[in-house]
Amino acid sequence: MRVDSPAGFVKAAQSHSVCLVIANPEERARLLAPCMKSYTEQISGQAPIEEILGALQAATLFSAGRISVWIDDADKLSKQHVEQIIPYLARTETHILLGANGKTPLTKHVEKVGLIFDLSDEKPWDKEKRLGFTIQQYIRDAYKSIEPDLVGLLIGSSFAEIDKLIAYVGDRSHIDRSDIAAIINPPKREETMWKIAENIVWEAKHETIEEGLLMLFLAAMQSVLTTGLKLALLIEENVPRDTWETYLPKMWPKTIDKRALQARQFGPGYFRKGLDTILEANRLVKLVSVKERALVDLVQLKIYPS
Numbered sequence: 001m002r003v004d005s006p007a008g009f010v011k012a013a014q015s016h017s018v019c020l021v022i023a024n025p026e027e028r029a030r031l032l033a034p035c036m037k038s039y040t041e042q043i044s045g046q047a048p049i050e051e052i053l054g055a056l057q058a059a060t061l062f063s064a065g066r067i068s069v070w071i072d073d074a075d076k077l078s079k080q081h082v083e084q085i086i087p088y089l090a091r092t093e094t095h096i097l098l099g100a101n102g103k104t105p106l107t108k109h110v111e112k113v114g115l116i117f118d119l120s121d122e123k124p125w126d127k128e129k130r131l132g133f134t135i136q137q138y139i140r141d142a143y144k145s146i147e148p149d150l151v152g153l154l155i156g157s158s159f160a161e162i163d164k165l166i167a168y169v170g171d172r173s174h175i176d177r178s179d180i181a182a183i184i185n186p187p188k189r190e191e192t193m194w195k196i197a198e199n200i201v202w203e204a205k206h207e208t209i210e211e212g213l214l215m216l217f218l219a220a221m222q223s224v225l226t227t228g229l230k231l232a233l234l235i236e237e238n239v240p241r242d243t244w245e246t247y248l249p250k251m252w253p254k255t256i257d258k259r260a261l262q263a264r265q266f267g268p269g270y271f272r273k274g275l276d277t278i279l280e281a282n283r284l285v286k287l288v289s290v291k292e293r294a295l296v297d298l299v300q301l302k303i304y305p306s
Helices: 006-013 025-035 049-062 079-090 107-113 124-141 148-154 159-169 177-183 189-203 214-236 241-247 253-266 268-287 292-303
Strands: 018-022 040-044 067-072 094-100 115-118
Touching: 006 018, 006 025, 006 115, 018 025, 018 107, 025 067, 025 094, 040 049, 049 067, 049 079, 079 094, 079 107, 107 115, 124 148, 124 159, 148 177, 159 177, 189 214, 189 292, 214 241, 214 253, 214 268, 214 292, 241 253, 253 268, 268 292
Parallel strands: 018 094, 018 115, 040 067, 067 094
Antiparallel strands: none
16 A cells, blocks of 8 residues: 555554655654554664564564564665565564665565555655645644745755754744754755856856856756756657656756746757857866866856857
8 A cells, every 4th residue: 555645654554564665764764753663673674684584573473562673774675585574574463664765676565565655756846845844844843833935945954953943943932034044054055056057047147156166067057958958859849748747857847837938039059059068168177277267257158148
């Protein structure tokens, strides 16, 4: 059985002996924690198979009630080891919790007898919506409030960081923008650089970068220009709009529509010219000693639509 929401998983997990969460380590730990019973034996899927089987056998033999065995990194299990674990999946006296970063051979077996919550194929916009709701609920459970438009500033932060934010607020019941600025880590350099690249490619804004980030800048520019070229070609080739998400799976539908208007105006030639410029810039970096600021300015000068 599969569920499509965190709340649905936590509720349904109480009546299933085997539960599998496919997500990043922090998210699966948070989701599996409420499912634990009287005692939990946590073991890595990378541990020797003898240790894993020993934990499962002990839980079966000595449980007065239902005992949980948490096998994390289950996607690291070999097919041979999976076959040795499968017989334990149908034993209702043991509550087996499985965590994985991605698909595992155990998936099809758990689907028959247990519960699966899989975030590996989640769309970016669905993930942002889910994380926003989860963060807001997490803050509400700590008896604090936050404006909905500020929740987006916390997406990407760990729950440890959010706990620090809640502690920083102290006796106050409301979290404001200044609290977030004081506690939560500033945006990652990669995210900032992608925003700079988008400003240059789509908005023709002149930008500067920090010293030492030239290669990251060129990589971000190449990525944004490649996406723009894909979009321009979809328009030029009259590919049906309802299929574009297949070619651009990481873009929000609203963003696709916005950029499509610009891509139609620019045309494929604009993006090809930009990619040629980035290729030349990468070549120059390898062949000669160049000043980063001068090269960044030159790239922008050549890319801007005339």
